[in-house]
Amino acid sequence: MSVLPLVFTSGWASGVNAYAVVLLLGIFGATGLSDDVPDALQRPDVLIAAGVLFLCEAVADKIPYVDSAWDAAHTVIRPVSGAVVAALLAGQSGSVPELAAGALGGSTALVSHLVKAGTRMAVNSSPEPFSNIVVSLAEDLGVAALLTFAIFHPVAAAVITGALLLAGVLLLSFLVSRIRRFLRRRAERRAEKRPARTAVTRRPG
Numbered sequence: 512m513s514v515l516p517l518v519f520t521s522g523w524a525s526g527v528n529a530y531a532v533v534l535l536l537g538i539f540g541a542t543g544l545s546d547d548v549p550d551a552l553q554r555p556d557v558l559i560a561a562g563v564l565f566l567c568e569a570v571a572d573k574i575p576y577v578d579s580a581w582d583a584a585h586t587v588i589r590p591v592s593g594a595v596v597a598a599l600l601a602g603q604s605g606s607v608p609e610l611a612a613g614a615l616g617g618s619t620a621l622v623s624h625l626v627k628a629g630t631r632m633a634v635n636s637s638p639e640p641f642s643n644i645v646v647s648l649a650e651d652l653g654v655a656a657l658l659t660f661a662i663f664h665p666v667a668a669a670v671i672t673g674a675l676l677l678a679g680v681l682l683l684s685f686l687v688s689r690i691r692r693f694l695r696r697r698a699e700r701r702a703e704k705r706p707a708r709t710a711v712t713r714r715p716g
Contacts (some may be wrong), residue, residue, distance in 0.1 A: 514547060514604040515615070516669035520595040520618035520661040523672045524654045525593030526623030528572075529585070530565040531654050534558060534597060545662045549603040552596070572647040575640050582628035593620025618677070626679035633686035636696070 524532045537558045540548025545651035551557065571581040597616025599611040627650065634642050652673075 513606045514541065514600050514665075516610070516665035517547060517661050518607070518612045518616050519619055519669045520665065520672045521596050521600065522593040522619030523623045524658050525596060526589050526620035526625075527627050527650050528565070528568060528594035528654050529589045529620070530561050530568055532658060533592070534565050535560040535655060535658050536596065537561065537707060539659075547600060547603055547662075549599040551599055556664065560653065567615040569647075569651065572650075573640075573644045575635050575643050577633055578631050578643060578647070579628065582624070582631055585604055586624065587630070589624045590617045590621040593617050600646055602611055604666060623679065626676070626683050628684045630679070632690040634674055636690075647658055 521532055521536070533552060536545075536548050537552040537554075539545040540550075541558070542554040568581065572578050591628055594613040594617030598613035600616075601607045601609045601612030630646070631643075634646055657671060657675075660671075
């Protein structure tokens with residue numbers, strides 16, 4: 512069977528949490544649950560690095576405003592990771608050209624990352640921190656569940672992934688006003704900090 516459904520699902524998942532994808536796929540391959548996982552993702556050093564970075568993301572992703580800064584820093588990392596994982600999966604199966612798989616995985620990861628980052632901006636427009644925790648946990652569980660499902664039922668998982676991707680884009684279009692509010696608040700915070708810094712630097716010794 513073509514590896515494209517798994518590539519598509521892993522690309523979406525990489526846009527949400529790239530480190531979880533590498534960690535889960537590596538574990539699936541190392542434990543023998545899947546023969547589609549390349550050896551490069553099963554290496555102990557890769558698994559350890561992915562595990563440490565996953566724990567870092569698990570913490571940063573649940574703190575208001577820190578999560579958006581983390582997302583901004585991963586605007587390149589997540590799509591690249593999605594492309595690399597997709598290319599490795601294609602190379603392992605030999606059913607799809609690696610370049611085509613990389614393009615699909617990377618572009619899907621970019622779209623899902625933009626949906627995630629935009630949604631977090633909208634969530635951060637609310638002052639309470641609990642919504643961030645709930646959304647972050649839902650994302651982590653969703654990635655784990657869908658990627659696990661994709662190992663055993665790749666086509667069905669790809670259909671669900673497509674529906675989630677479309678729903679995310681539609682939701683993002685409805686949250687534009689909240690995102691603008693988040694950006695406005697961030698700009699106001701930066702503006703408030705500038706006078707304080709100026710006053711400190713001008714204070715006589």
